[in-house]
Amino acid sequence: MSKHIGVVGLGIMGSAISGNFCKSGYQVTGYDISQERCDELAGKGGNIAGSPGEVAAAADIVLTSLPSSAALDAVVSGDGGIAATGNKAAPIMECSTLPIEDKQRNHDALAAAGITMLDSPLSGTGAQAVTKDLAVYLSGDESAANMCAEIIEGFARAHYYVGEFGNGSRMKYVANHLVAIHNVAAAEALVLGMKAGLDAQTIFDVISDSAGNSRMFEIRGPMMVADNYDDATMKIEVWQKDMGIIAAFAKSLACPVPMFSTTADIYTAGMAQGRATQDTGAVCAVLGEMARLKR
Known part of the structure; x- marks a missing residue:
């Protein structure tokens, strides 16, 4: 492959993405504040940089996958950041789920340095990232988006150009709104069936082949079972x-989302039960406890 890919942020998503680029034959350079994550990429054949700026200087295209707006600020404008030392020919695909205004601030900081940032969030879980079962929502400069589209097959199954910068995040919010609801709905249905005396695996097998199936039921159903x-x-x-x-x-749009809002308390209950580091599929255990389900 001709493109050299940079990946900043090697967590659940970034590690899967960088690993798939390596498997697809791309040269990959990555950076993470965790040495363990860096060592993991090195074990897959990737190169390790000492800063985000070093990643950008080496790469033709850079993907950032970060946990917070503060992390993005540091990657763009901190010591060794992309704005100061980046390669102006390399577009930045910002793949994190963050507030649009925070992405816009960093887009503008990079633009001042002559670097193009795309708002490019991903739809899919960490497990889906491992199998390249991701969709990419590209938004921003169209020529840069077309350039980045050439590498999508290295880590995702589909991509969509959705227009102006920020539309990628808007589309991701809509997708995750449904994920929040479908995940809790899948858990609630399984708990209902189990409370009625049905076998969990049988529920999964039958409902997976029914009109009530969903991607979240398919993806998180096995761990719920x-x-x-x-x-x-x-x-x-x-x-x-x-x-x-x-x-x-x-709220900023004055748009009521009652079903989404209802799910929030279920996830918060998971936090209260000490399940913070567990997968969101653990809402099945939360609802099971509420139903006094014995498993």
């Missing part, structure tokens, strides 16, 4: 960030 949520592809504590962003977005 196993009642094991420790191998997290999206931790409840991280999901709280996404829930807050979507709630604030809806």
